[in-house]
Amino acid sequence: MNYDNNNIFAKIIRAEIPCLSFYDINPQKKIHALVIPKGKYVDLDDFNTNASNEEIIGLMKGITTVAKKLGISSIDGKGYRALANISDYGGQEVPHLHFHLFGGEKVGKMVS
């Protein structure tokens, strides 16, 4: 096998893939994933104020890419909720911007 500079890990190392995703350690729904930017942004307002347009587009598109991979997108699944908790009143616990993706079942009321 030859080394391909465009393989996914190489792109991540070069930061060409601007976001990452992984499952939440404490899932609140059947499917609960997190999507985060690679850059150091504390929350959505910090991100939208200081990130490049490329990073912002990358994260937004990344949400749908992940939803498609999980089979929950509105295109090939039944939908999901994307949610970002922002700062103190928003109930944010981890101070690195992240979108929660909840799906795999009816998610329920928006605010409880």
Ligand code: AMP
């Ligand atoms: P928030 O309240 O929006 O800041 O959400 C933080 C989320 O991070 C919670 O849903 C946690 O369950 C999740 N979390 C914390 N530590 C980890 C971890 N090591 N791996 C995956 N998810 C985590």
